[in-house]
Amino acid sequence: MLSVMKKFVNKVFRNLFRKKSVLKIGLYGPPNGGKTTLANRICMDWLGEEMGVASPIEHETREVQVKEQINIKSGNREISFSLVDTPGIATKIDYENFVRKGLSEDEAKQRAKEATKGVIDAIKWLDNMDVVIVVLDATRDPYSQVNITIIGNLAARDIPVLIVGNKVDIRKADVKKIKAAFPQYDVLGISAKKGTSIEEFYEALFVLAG
Amino acid sequence: MPHQCVRCNSFYQDGSEVILKGCSCGARLFFYVKQESIDNAKRMNARLSDRDKQQIEQDVLDLVGVEDDEPVVLDLETIRVTRPGKFELDLVQLFNNENPLVYKLDEGKYVIDVPETFLRREAFKKAQLKKQS
Numbered sequence: 001m002l003s004v005m006k007k008f009v010n011k012v013f014r015n016l017f018r019k020k021s022v023l024k025i026g027l028y029g030p031p032n033g034g035k036t037t038l039a040n041r042i043c044m045d046w047l048g049e050e051m052g053v054a055s056p057i058e059h060e061t062r063e064v065q066v067k068e069q070i071n072i073k074s075g076n077r078e079i080s081f082s083l084v085d086t087p088g089i090a091t092k093i094d095y096e097n098f099v100r101k102g103l104s105e106d107e108a109k110q111r112a113k114e115a116t117k118g119v120i121d122a123i124k125w126l127d128n129m130d131v132v133i134v135v136l137d138a139t140r141d142p143y144s145q146v147n148i149t150i151i152g153n154l155a156a157r158d159i160p161v162l163i164v165g166n167k168v169d170i171r172k173a174d175v176k177k178i179k180a181a182f183p184q185y186d187v188l189g190i191s192a193k194k195g196t197s198i199e200e201f202y203e204a205l206f207v208l209a210g
Numbered sequence: 211m212p213h214q215c216v217r218c219n220s221f222y223q224d225g226s227e228v229i230l231k232g233c234s235c236g237a238r239l240f241f242y243v244k245q246e247s248i249d250n251a252k253r254m255n256a257r258l259s260d261r262d263k264q265q266i267e268q269d270v271l272d273l274v275g276v277e278d279d280e281p282v283v284l285d286l287e288t289i290r291v292t293r294p295g296k297f298e299l300d301l302v303q304l305f306n307n308e309n310p311l312v313y314k315l316d317e318g319k320y321v322i323d324v325p326e327t328f329l330r331r332e333a334f335k336k337a338q339l340k341k342q343s
Contacts (some may be wrong), residue, residue, distance in 0.1 A: 096296075
């Protein structure tokens with residue numbers, strides 16, 4: 001909690017001296033962590049419409065998606081921001097994985113190319129972000145090169161981070177393992193699909209971006 | 211060290227004007243081939259069908275997003291295209307905006323995305339300023 005307060009103070013201090021445009025909150029993480037499902041949950045809760053299409057096939061989101069002007073209210077507090085849903089970041093993209101999921105070879109190769117471009121674009125957008133939510137699949141091992149690289153680079157850029165361990169509705173989800181992997185960060189277990197702990201998630205957003 | 215035109219396979223030496231202006235066949239994409247691995251590169255190249263080579267060239271140009279920009283070739287790599295539809299990404303290099311964006315097409319064959327590299331450097335400078343403010 002101390003680190004959240006420190007980031008909050010830093011953020012307020014920084015904003016005092018900087019003319020701020022619209023606050024940008026980015027959803028980052030490996031493919032199939034649930035970034036788009038969380039984006040849809042936020043948009044449905046506060047705008048009444050979905051943001052993108054979530055799919056069990058990896059790299060469904062291959063272009064950066066932006067939803068402008070989302071207002072979140074809690075009591076007399078309110079924050080307004082743009083939500084940026086990014087393509088999943090991966091070290092290897094192989095069309096054969098998509099073929100195994102039922103895509104034709106041509107479709108799979110096209111998807112692989114677009115997914116690669118998506119990774120480049122997601123990284124390019126990082127410097128525009130004010131706050132980043134790293135969405136990890138809590139059923140998977142958090143000690144991956146992708147996770148460590150993303151989170152390490154956010155720290156290097158001094159961007160406030162909230163790590164979300166998604167899919168806690170699945171029995172083998174292990175949020176404690178994510179906390180152990182990234183002890184210096186605030187980690188929150190949620191289920192974007194079922195809405196589990198979503199209120200706590202919004203509270204954390206208020207602290208981080210408010 | 212030689213550079214090979216991706217379209218007509220002609221070889222050009224370092225400093226050749228062709229590298230800057232484009233090949234006589236009209237292509238502006240060159241493979242960088244290390245002298246010591248040139249035989250290996252030829253073998254690797256031979257394993258790819260003409261269709262694969264064309265596909266890799268097209269994929270990389272699509273990723274770069276330019277059709278007729280002048281290439282610069284460096285011995286670095288951030289994205290490796292092993293076969294059409296198979297990509298390996300070096301995230302550490304990709305996150306480091308100070309480094310150029312370089313595609314490795316095959317052993318000793320690289321292309322660098324010049325416009326994107328400049329954009330990344332600008333973004334890096336802005337981020338540094340943002341961090342300092």
